[in-house]
Amino acid sequence: MAADAIVIGAGIVGAACADELARCGLKVLIVEAGEIGGGATAAGMGHIVVMDDSEAEFALTHYSARLWEELADELPSGAEYTAAGTLWVAADDEEMAEVRRKHSFYAQRGVRTEILDAQDLEQAEPNLRKGLAGALFVPADAIVYPPRVAAFLVECACRNGARLERGRRIHNMAELANATALIVNATGASAPALSPGLDIQPRKGHLLITDRYPGFVRHQLVELGYLKSAHSIDEDSVAFNVQPRQTGQVLIGSSRQYGSSDPAIEHRMMKRMLERAALYMPSIGRLSAIRGWTGFRASTPGKLPYIGRSPRQPNVWIASGHEGLGITTSLATAKLLADQILNRQPAIPLEPYAPNG
Amino acid sequence: MPQTADVRINGKEFTVAEGTSVAAAVLNAGYSMRTSIHGEPRAALCGMGICYECRVTIDGCQHRKSCQVLCATGMEIETT
Numbered sequence A: 001m002a003a004d005a006i007v008i009g010a011g012i013v014g015a016a017c018a019d020e021l022a023r024c025g026l027k028v029l030i031v032e033a034g035e036i037g038g039g040a041t042a043a044g045m046g047h048i049v050v051m052d053d054s055e056a057e058f059a060l061t062h063y064s065a066r067l068w069e070e071l072a073d074e075l076p077s078g079a080e081y082t083a084a085g086t087l088w089v090a091a092d093d094e095e096m097a098e099v100r101r102k103h104s105f106y107a108q109r110g111v112r113t114e115i116l117d118a119q120d121l122e123q124a125e126p127n128l129r130k131g132l133a134g135a136l137f138v139p140a141d142a143i144v145y146p147p148r149v150a151a152f153l154v155e156c157a158c159r160n161g162a163r164l165e166r167g168r169r170i171h172n173m174a175e176l177a178n179a180t181a182l183i184v185n186a187t188g189a190s191a192p193a194l195s196p197g198l199d200i201q202p203r204k205g206h207l208l209i210t211d212r213y214p215g216f217v218r219h220q221l222v223e224l225g226y227l228k229s230a231h232s233i234d235e236d237s238v239a240f241n242v243q244p245r246q247t248g249q250v251l252i253g254s255s256r257q258y259g260s261s262d263p264a265i266e267h268r269m270m271k272r273m274l275e276r277a278a279l280y281m282p283s284i285g286r287l288s289a290i291r292g293w294t295g296f297r298a299s300t301p302g303k304l305p306y307i308g309r310s311p312r313q314p315n316v317w318i319a320s321g322h323e324g325l326g327i328t329t330s331l332a333t334a335k336l337l338a339d340q341i342l343n344r345q346p347a348i349p350l351e352p353y354a355p356n357g
Numbered sequence B: 001m002p003q004t005a006d007v008r009i010n011g012k013e014f015t016v017a018e019g020t021s022v023a024a025a026v027l028n029a030g031y032s033m034r035t036s037i038h039g040e041p042r043a044a045l046c047g048m049g050i051c052y053e054c055r056v057t058i059d060g061c062q063h064r065k066s067c068q069v070l071c072a073t074g075m076e077i078e079t080t
């Protein structure tokens, strides 16, 4: 079978692209060097979150979050889809002002949110420390187990005639000599290895998961100070970011570091991350941790993923650079990529996601 | 006279010799320690803190490895 499209990388982004292209009738070949969903997709938190840093980020995350809602009923139980909602936790009055700003930003764009005062927050999450100012509750945000979703999307693609070649690493685009097939580079943080010139830097993150403590935390909790720390480019940063898993386990994040390509756990960062978590949830230190790990986000200078035709490589399309939001934005990425390949009208403007190199 | 510790296991009082591990106390009292996610009873296997099969709740703190904790008077132990 000669393929119409070759998707390199079966992380959640490649899997979603393969599914969408196969659904549209293309003959798809998926090439994955390791395990399906075994890259950043296995490392991430699986928080599906609508973000508001820029209009383009909002448009992409919002569009994708609605696609997740549509997909939810089809997902296998192992995908652990839970509409737990997000609580953006405000520590002080300054952050409460940010809560109100976010509330009106979302309201103007049709996303329902609720402002919680200190007392509401205490009731919603009794294990948070007392004396926090409040929170913004975003009820439609959700949580999934990303590697299982990636496997499911590959299964869907294969039901629509896609073929999977696992254990094959592409070293150079020239290996894929089939001149008629279009190629999708969905290799995440490794994308520049196959598409030289693409501006993507690995950004390391640490996570830690505990034993089962059902009810200890009920929503995805993110500190609002997160916005400050996630955006400082030069410094290593940590933020309070805690997630309830369906098993009752508590997933604790997260850190952000540039300039490291070594996946080893750095105890210095793990310690800072856990101290930050304990600052917000003092009793978290009594939980027993069972595993810690790291992963690499694929970060771009514009803080938006690349979704579109490579300006340098004929026949190559880029779907990479999703930083810390690739689980959320995977489904919209697949739609927008297929829209361009098939000349369909996209649901949101494409320009902000044009690959830079 | 030998020293002892008075503990409660699932609400019942037990007196054990000083130096008895919580795991030994629970097994002597005739309980298993926890229930696996598939509903099977579990109890201490390695006895040296590696296998995690002996986890119980001690004084409200879940998932303590009972083979690594010695009984102390007043301790509340719960199995699941």
Ligand SMILES: Cc1cc2nc3c(=O)[nH]c(=O)nc-3n(C[C@H](O)[C@H](O)[C@H](O)COP(=O)(O)OP(=O)(O)OC[C@H]3O[C@@H](n4cnc5c(N)ncnc54)[C@H](O)[C@@H]3O)c2cc1C
Binding pocket: A008, A009, A010, A011, A012, A013, A014, A015, A031, A032, A033, A034, A035, A036, A037, A038, A039, A040, A041, A042, A043, A044, A045, A046, A047, A048, A049, A168, A169, A170, A171, A186, A187, A188, A189, A190, A194, A204, A205, A206, A207, A253, A254, A294, A295, A296, A297, A298, A319, A320, A321, A322, A323, A324, A325, A326, A327, A328, A329
């Ligand atoms: C700590 C951390 C927390 C995160 N939390 C969240 C979150 O809560 N919500 C969210 O939306 N996102 C989150 N993310 C981001 C998210 O995990 C990523 O954006 C997403 O998984 C990227 O998926 P991908 O398919 O692009 O990349 P990957 O999952 O890395 O997939 C790339 C695949 O390509 C394969 N590959 C690479 N090179 C080759 C080659 N030459 N030949 C063949 N195959 C190749 C790899 O083996 C890999 O399987 C987090 C990330 C981290 C690190």
